[in-house]
Amino acid sequence: MHTDPTSGTALPGASVRLRPATGRDADFLADVLLEAFNWNGGRFTSAEMLRMPHIAHYVTGWPRAGDFGVVAEDDAGRPIGAGWARTFPADDPGYGHVAPDVPELTLGVLPGHRGRGVGSALLDALVELAARSSVGLLSLSVEDGNPAVRLYAARGFTVVGREGESDTMLLRLAGAPSGRLEA
Numbered sequence: 001m002h003t004d005p006t007s008g009t010a011l012p013g014a015s016v017r018l019r020p021a022t023g024r025d026a027d028f029l030a031d032v033l034l035e036a037f038n039w040n041g042g043r044f045t046s047a048e049m050l051r052m053p054h055i056a057h058y059v060t061g062w063p064r065a066g067d068f069g070v071v072a073e074d075d076a077g078r079p080i081g082a083g084w085a086r087t088f089p090a091d092d093p094g095y096g097h098v099a100p101d102v103p104e105l106t107l108g109v110l111p112g113h114r115g116r117g118v119g120s121a122l123l124d125a126l127v128e129l130a131a132r133s134s135v136g137l138l139s140l141s142v143e144d145g146n147p148a149v150r151l152y153a154a155r156g157f158t159v160v161g162r163e164g165e166s167d168t169m170l171l172r173l174a175g176a177p178s179g180r181l182e183a
């Protein structure tokens with residue numbers, strides 16, 4: 001029997017636990033989305049971001065069928081980071097769009113909690129959730145200069161495309177049919 005990747009996983013050296021993201025996390029996911037888009041400084045406020053449909057659609061209506069995600073909490077139960085994945089149709093793509101059946105992930109950890117392995121643990125848990133849901137591929141978009149690219153590359157994501165100033169990266173989970181993207 002496997003252990004649930006998100007049920008009370010304690011990270012070594014830190015009082016951090018992972019749990020599945022639920023509908024009650026919608027506002028927190030929006031906070032994390034803001035961190036992801038503001039990784040290089042304060043580009044938008046939360047209100048501005050939520051008025052931009054091509055950005056807000058990463059969290060709009062959370063959770064929709066097929067969405068999955070993980071939240072990291074500190075020892076007081078406060079959320080400090082999250083990673084989640086959602087698919088987008090071809091006529092409303094995310095920045096890291098590969099195909100309508102390939103979920104695109106978003107990842108972020110609140111400032112003050114970074115550099116302690118939380119982002120890595122969230123990503124690992126998300127990948128494991130994807131694998132258990134028979135998701136074969138996960139994509140993402142990472143802007144030029146964002147050091148998060150090292151985290152993704154270390155987990156096996158590879159660059160498969162380019163959109164504006166960002167790379168589109170893809171992880172092929174074990175067992176995914178290799179010709180699926182070209183189909």
Ligand SMILES: CC(C)(COP(=O)(O)OP(=O)(O)OC[C@H]1O[C@@H](n2cnc3c(N)ncnc32)[C@H](O)[C@@H]1OP(=O)(O)O)[C@@H](O)C(=O)NCCC(=O)NCCS
Binds near residue numbers: 115148
């Ligand atoms: C990217 C992010 C989620 C990583 O979370 P984290 O908890 O700091 O990550 P970890 O402690 O697990 O570190 C994992 C790796 O991330 C890389 N990394 C990510 N951000 C980094 C940064 N600002 N500076 C240096 N390394 C960074 C490093 O390679 C690190 O590995 P290493 O310690 O072996 O060098 C977090 O920095 C964050 O929220 N950044 C702002 C939002 C963002 O950019 N999201 C991704 C959008 S594509």
